Amino acid sequence: MPYPRRPAVRRAIIAVPFLAALLVAMRLNRGPDQALGDAAHPGFVLRDETSAAGIHFVHHRPTFDPKIANIEPHVAALGASVSVADFDGDGRPDLYFTNSRFGEANALYHNRGDGTFEEVAASAGLADLNKPGEGVAMGAVWGDFDNDGREDVLVYRYGYLALFRNVDGHHFEDVTEKAGLRRWVNSNGAIWLDYDRDGLLDLYVTAYFRSDIDLWHLATTKIMHNSFEFATNGGKNLLFHNLGGGKFEDVTDKMGVGSTRWSLAAASADFNGDGWPDIYLANDYGPEELYLNQQGHGFVLTTAGLESESKSGMAVALGDAFNRGRLDAFVTNISERGYLFQNNNLRLNEMAQSHRFRNVAEGAIADAGWAWGAQFGDLNNDGANELFVANGFISADRNKDYWYAMSKIAGANGRLFEDAATWPSFGNASLSGYEPSRVYINRGVAGWVDVAKKVGATDLYDGRAVALADLSSRGAVDVIVANQNQPAVLYRDYPDTNNHWIAFKLVGTRSNRSAIGAEVVLETGNLRQRRVIDGGSGFASQNDRRLHFGLGAHEWVDRVVIYWPSGTQQVVLRPAIDRFVTITEPER
Amino acid sequence: MSDAVRAESTDRNLVTRWWGRANTIDPRYLIAFLITLVLVAAQLRYHMLGSYDRLVVALGVCVATEALLSWFDRGKVINLLSAYISGISLTLLVKPQGGALWPFAVGGFLAISSKYVLRYRDNHLWNPTNFAVAALLLLAPDRVSVLSHQFGNDLTTNLVIWIFGLIIAARVGVLHITLTYVASFLLLNSVRALALGQPVLPEIAPITGPMYQLFVFFMITDPRTIVRGKRRQIVVAVVIAVMEALIRFASDKGWPLPTAFNVAPAFLALALVGPVAKWLDLHRRANFP
Numbered sequence: 001m002p003y004p005r006r007p008a009v010r011r012a013i014i015a016v017p018f019l020a021a022l023l024v025a026m027r028l029n030r031g032p033d034q035a036l037g038d039a040a041h042p043g044f045v046l047r048d049e050t051s052a053a054g055i056h057f058v059h060h061r062p063t064f065d066p067k068i069a070n071i072e073p074h075v076a077a078l079g080a081s082v083s084v085a086d087f088d089g090d091g092r093p094d095l096y097f098t099n100s101r102f103g104e105a106n107a108l109y110h111n112r113g114d115g116t117f118e119e120v121a122a123s124a125g126l127a128d129l130n131k132p133g134e135g136v137a138m139g140a141v142w143g144d145f146d147n148d149g150r151e152d153v154l155v156y157r158y159g160y161l162a163l164f165r166n167v168d169g170h171h172f173e174d175v176t177e178k179a180g181l182r183r184w185v186n187s188n189g190a191i192w193l194d195y196d197r198d199g200l201l202d203l204y205v206t207a208y209f210r211s212d213i214d215l216w217h218l219a220t221t222k223i224m225h226n227s228f229e230f231a232t233n234g235g236k237n238l239l240f241h242n243l244g245g246g247k248f249e250d251v252t253d254k255m256g257v258g259s260t261r262w263s264l265a266a267a268s269a270d271f272n273g274d275g276w277p278d279i280y281l282a283n284d285y286g287p288e289e290l291y292l293n294q295q296g297h298g299f300v301l302t303t304a305g306l307e308s309e310s311k312s313g314m315a316v317a318l319g320d321a322f323n324r325g326r327l328d329a330f331v332t333n334i335s336e337r338g339y340l341f342q343n344n345n346l347r348l349n350e351m352a353q354s355h356r357f358r359n360v361a362e363g364a365i366a367d368a369g370w371a372w373g374a375q376f377g378d379l380n381n382d383g384a385n386e387l388f389v390a391n392g393f394i395s396a397d398r399n400k401d402y403w404y405a406m407s408k409i410a411g412a413n414g415r416l417f418e419d420a421a422t423w424p425s426f427g428n429a430s431l432s433g434y435e436p437s438r439v440y441i442n443r444g445v446a447g448w449v450d451v452a453k454k455v456g457a458t459d460l461y462d463g464r465a466v467a468l469a470d471l472s473s474r475g476a477v478d479v480i481v482a483n484q485n486q487p488a489v490l491y492r493d494y495p496d497t498n499n500h501w502i503a504f505k506l507v508g509t510r511s512n513r514s515a516i517g518a519e520v521v522l523e524t525g526n527l528r529q530r531r532v533i534d535g536g537s538g539f540a541s542q543n544d545r546r547l548h549f550g551l552g553a554h555e556w557v558d559r560v561v562i563y564w565p566s567g568t569q570q571v572v573l574r575p576a577i578d579r580f581v582t583i584t585e586p587e588r
Numbered sequence: 589m590s591d592a593v594r595a596e597s598t599d600r601n602l603v604t605r606w607w608g609r610a611n612t613i614d615p616r617y618l619i620a621f622l623i624t625l626v627l628v629a630a631q632l633r634y635h636m637l638g639s640y641d642r643l644v645v646a647l648g649v650c651v652a653t654e655a656l657l658s659w660f661d662r663g664k665v666i667n668l669l670s671a672y673i674s675g676i677s678l679t680l681l682v683k684p685q686g687g688a689l690w691p692f693a694v695g696g697f698l699a700i701s702s703k704y705v706l707r708y709r710d711n712h713l714w715n716p717t718n719f720a721v722a723a724l725l726l727l728a729p730d731r732v733s734v735l736s737h738q739f740g741n742d743l744t745t746n747l748v749i750w751i752f753g754l755i756i757a758a759r760v761g762v763l764h765i766t767l768t769y770v771a772s773f774l775l776l777n778s779v780r781a782l783a784l785g786q787p788v789l790p791e792i793a794p795i796t797g798p799m800y801q802l803f804v805f806f807m808i809t810d811p812r813t814i815v816r817g818k819r820r821q822i823v824v825a826v827v828i829a830v831m832e833a834l835i836r837f838a839s840d841k842g843w844p845l846p847t848a849f850n851v852a853p854a855f856l857a858l859a860l861v862g863p864v865a866k867w868l869d870l871h872r873r874a875n876f877p
Contacts, residue, residue: 010661011705018701022727025694029728227742229634287635308635338729338847341685366686404839404850408790411797413743416789424790 042441042451043380046479046491053490054116055109060101061485062136065218070425073394078188080464080482081139081540085151088169093469093544097482098137102130106137115472125172126164135159139540143192143201144513145242156187156205158215179248185211186235192516192535193268193277194565196296200242201512204279206263207235221421225262226414231285234262257299261286267316267537269327270519272351275567277517282313282331305356311342315539318532319376319385321346325521325528329357330387332371336432339403344368365440365448370432373466373539377477381499381550383527387440390463390481395433402429434460461486469544473580475501477548500551502577506533509585510566514545517565522549524557551577615760615811616669622756623676623806626749630680633745637679645689647675649696657704674699677717677806682724683733691732695720709870713863715810722859725848734852735799746796753805762809768822769808770795772829780833784840803854813862815869824865832857
């Protein structure tokens with residue numbers, strides 16, 4: 001028989017752990033004490049040098065048919081993008097920002113090489129792309145689709161795709177019609193990849209709203225998703241095969257990659273190590289998708305553990321999170337304290353062992369607010385990747401919050417919120433606005449620690465696209481953020497100078513000239529890291545073609561293995577460090 | 589008698605026999621069956637658990653706490669079905685930041701121990717899951733949220749759960765509570781929407797969501813925490829709906845309430861009204877037996 005016999009005493013005893021549990025909940029609400037690991041010494045600072053660099057780009061959001069005025073801030077909350085390419089071949093990365101309102105110009109910033117930029121979009125023919133009847137720009141990806149040694153660019157829009165051929169390094173020619181790409185796609189993303197390894201860059205375009213929807217002339221207000229978790233009524237993604245001679249062919253159905261989930265971002269790499277580039281999708285209102293390439297003859301949608309968590313995928317960044325020599329995926333999602341914890345995913349690539357990705361996001365890295373673009377990069381050159389995450393959705397009236405209204409609609413039946421007209425009016429409310437960016441440093445077993453404030457990434461803009469580039473070719477990874485309806489920001493990276501680095505510029509010969517899809521594995525001592533040249537990654541962004549590796553205290557590199565898109569493997573032994581190394585693909 | 593008439597008669601007898609047999613089953617088993625059905629459907633169709641370790645932790649803590657505290661308090665381990673229902677409910681309802689498991693452990697302990705601590709005249713006052721979820725939302729809003737839209741926003745799933753829920757609520761004898769609350773919700777929130785000049789549909793839409801399914805079939809109808817007497821039960825259901833409408837009105841106006849009130853107004857309304865009603869009921873019965 002338990003003791004004591006008097007019920008009041010027994011219950012008083014039980015009340016002690018009961019009260020303790022309440023206190024524990026309050027304590028755990030505060031989270032772990034800061035400075036797990038060594039947040040006090042991140043090893044780099046980021047300085048906002050936007051104005052000093054001469055970058056004055058301000059994004060303007062679109063306006064749409066008044067029939068959806070009640071939720072226009074939500075529908076028009078995308079379009080700020082940034083992509084990096086050396087369009088004039090002078091060896092310095094340039095920047096291209098898209099705008100999203102009729103009459104507002106896109107901006108092409110030419111890197112002068114002295115730390116400043118000049119805006120040349122109008123003279124290049126890449127400024128005036130936001131026009132009634134044509135659509136508004138949502139982003140751009142660069143790639144040398146005709147292998148002439150000059151970077152061309154595809155601009156994707158809520159509207160018609162637009163492909164521009166780089167004529168002479170200074171001027172661009174609209175070749176959309178000629179290429180067979182004049183298609184109306186309400187797109188938020190696209191990537192270049194050579195899926196059939198024929199040496200020509202192919203094009204994968206993600207679609208968000210259905211392609212029969214003209215957001216300025218709506219025939220119906222039933223344009224929204226029909227589920228917050230498993231919506232499949234979005235636009236159909238498209239794959240265009242590069243036939244050569246400047247022509248593309250729609251092979252979406254033939255290749256089996258026409259997802260109609262609400263794809264916001266795509267990234268490509270050889271995830272399963274079979275030598276063929278696969279496609280990874282981050283889908284809004286649905287689970288992520290991985291399409292495995294069947295040696296160029298088609299793709300198979302595989303589950304790979306991605307189906308078990310349906311969230312709101314916003315971006316997919318690829319990087320070697322723990323120096324395992326594999327490309328992992330970081331997918332951003334929505335978290336709003338008290339309302340919703342969808343949590344970001346850091347998916348470790350275990351395709352080689354188990355044909356799966358394993359989500360290991362916990363703690364700080366799981367919750368970056370309403371997170372958008374993200375990129376892996378070694379900002380302190382210590383040999384391990386950091387993660388920069390832009391976030392914040394709609395910053396309007398600080399005293400009005402749409403989350404309560406959102407919570408009403410989110411629990412409803414899909415048929416109800418599929419109709420934009422039934423959504424509560426947004427008015428001037430904020431929705432996860434005024435959120436600071438996150439900069440996570442990797443402290444191994446101590447986890448990822450947010451050092452954004454410490455290193456100086458303190459803006460509260462509604463970040464969308466993040467691109468990384470060594471803008472001054474000095475061994476530092478600068479961060480460029482395109483903000484929605486707000487000014488772009490350039491954070492110059494100043495890493496501690498005691499770490500070494502190396503960067504590679506790859507030139508394809510049998511592979512596409514841009515070397516998009518090439519993967520580089522660097523090995524030195526116990527450091528092993530893989531990077532890929534992306535044809536678009538994160539959200540509405542594309543990084544510097546040149547691959548940057550931090551080396552920490554290592555004073556040499558043992559070897560570098562390049563996996564070219566053509567299938568060629570090339571080994572480079574003991575390259576010189578603290579410099580850019582150009583590697584050209586062997587002809588045979 | 590023709591074959592067709594005989595077959596129809598046999599069918600009717602089967603239904604009658606099934607219903608009659610159902611009447612002999614402990615209602616808690618029916619409730620346990622329904623919550624298990626919800627869990628299995630949600631996981632198989634929507635992978636909504638996130639991870640099975642949440643289920644293990646919530647169930648394990650609830651069952652272990654019930655076993656330990658009942659032994660300590662009553663000298664014997666009581667039927668653990670109630671703990672099972674609480675464990676499943678918490679697994680479905682609690683949505684933590686990241687992969688945190690502690691909300692399931694702390695929530696499970698709070699749910700069960702509240703039955704032993706927060707008592708009046710040998711009855712517990714709060715529905716255990718309601719208490720735990722409300723406490724977590726109020727005390728740990730930066731780390732814990734609640735189920736919002738994880739059933740796919742799908743009509744078929746909604747219908748299956750509503751049909752089973754209504755049948756079992758009828759069998760358990762609490763259907764009038766469910767229907768009263770739903771009717772009150774629809775009426776009050778329509779009035780609120782009209783009064784505020786807002787469209788009606790978004791205001792009544794939440795009732796179709798999974799959080800409300802769990803609320804109307806498992807929380808507000810909990811046989812151990814409802815008041816006695818059909819009429820009083822109806823009155824309490826209306827008062828809970830009124831309290832919820834008031835909370836929503838405050839949220840509409842942007843009054844500075846804790847986030848928990850915006851996120852789960854129904855849970856908070858029950859957490860506020862339910863124990864008071866139960867206390868009054870127990871008090872009345874003690875003084876006017």
